[in-house]
Amino acid sequence: MxxxxxxxxxxxxxxxxxxxxxxxxxxxxxxxxxxxxxxxxxxxxxxxxxxxxxxxxxxxxxxxxxxxxxxxxxxxxxxxxxxxxxxxxxxxxxxxxxxxxxxxxxxxxxxxxxxLTIAKNCIDSLTSYKEDIDEANQIPQNVNQLLDDLLDESVKKIGKPVALMSKEEKIQAIQFLNEAGAFLITKAGDKTANFFGISKYSIYNYIDIKNKI
Known part of the structure; x- marks a missing residue:
């Protein structure tokens, strides 16, 4: 020094x-x-x-x-x-x-x-998962948000915005919502009809198409 x-x-x-x-x-x-x-x-x-x-x-x-x-x-x-x-x-x-x-x-x-390394390994073990977080498994704060999430997911399933969907694609989207239990939510029919620009009557017809197949 x-x-x-x-x-x-x-x-x-x-x-x-x-x-x-x-x-x-x-x-x-x-x-x-x-x-x-x-x-x-x-x-x-x-x-x-x-x-x-x-x-x-x-x-x-x-x-x-x-x-x-x-x-x-x-x-x-x-x-x-x-x-x-x-x-x-x-x-x-x-x-x-x-x-x-x-x-x-x-x-x-x-x-x-x-x-700290031991603690990190324990934390990594607890927080690790096999797949990426599935947006379908997000936890909503209320039923309205749940319905919004399901509507968004139905659009992603089709792969194009509602305005560009054909009748057949809207039928697929409605059938997805039905299988996901969306119509068990109060007034889901009204909101879904407005979302897709169709009547409530059409919604039930689209669901019946799947049931008749």
């Missing part, structure tokens, strides 16, 4: 992040500017997440920083890792650089998302 001032700021930043996000958030600072062969952790918050402390030696991230050309190193954000005891971590690694752009330290955040 360049100076104690920078290190003090990074320690306070690490503390702030760990407090903000709670006990599952580990924040680690490595000093890779020293000549210490193991490049140990110089500061850590919530070390219980990975069972590490300031006596722990270099990690893979540190070795990667030491092995590669400094200009080729890029911050690695929002990736996942695993601990030896099976915890799933969401991690970010930020390289601390000096005035010559050489990495002098590493600031890492490791958030334990194991329990």
């Amino acid at each position: 360049e100076n104690d001032c920078n290190l003090d700021f990074l320690k306070r930043l690490a503390k702030g992040i760990s407090v903000q996000f709670g006990r599952n958030c580990e924040v680690v600072i490595h000093d890779i500017s020293s000549d210490h062969v193991d490049y140990p952790i110089i500061f850590i918050e919530n070390g219980h997440v990975t069972h590490r402390d300031t006596s722990t030696s270099a990690s893979r991230i540190v070795l990667n920083a030491l092995k590669h050309v400094s200009t080729s190193l890029e911050d690695k954000l929002n990736y996942t890792t695993k601990t030896h005891d099976g915890k799933i971590l969401k991690s970010s690694t930020i390289y601390i650089r000096d005035s010559e752009n050489k990495p002098t330290g590493i600031f890492s955040i490791n958030y334990d998302i194991t329990e």
Whole structure:
């Protein structure tokens, strides 16, 4: 690290992040500017997440920083890792650089998302379904809305607006409504007749056509 001032700021930043996000958030600072062969952790918050402390030696991230050309190193954000005891971590690694752009330290955040992953899997299991939501199964607020939904669906079944429907297509639409139980709704006949531009008498004739077949 360049100076104690920078290190003090990074320690306070690490503390702030760990407090903000709670006990599952580990924040680690490595000093890779020293000549210490193991490049140990110089500061850590919530070390219980990975069972590490300031006596722990270099990690893979540190070795990667030491092995590669400094200009080729890029911050690695929002990736996942695993601990030896099976915890799933969401991690970010930020390289601390000096005035010559050489990495002098590493600031890492490791958030334990194991329990969240389990919860997500449970939620996905509960909310998954085999097919897309069927508009025919929408829940209406009242019978008028139910009839409106059935009328709209009858038009979709034919595939063209009412104004362009032939008599045969209107017969198909009316028969669909009858099979769906639309005419069990009070005054459905009047509304349907107005919707299709036919008489109530025609509606019952169209239904009878199906019954006579």
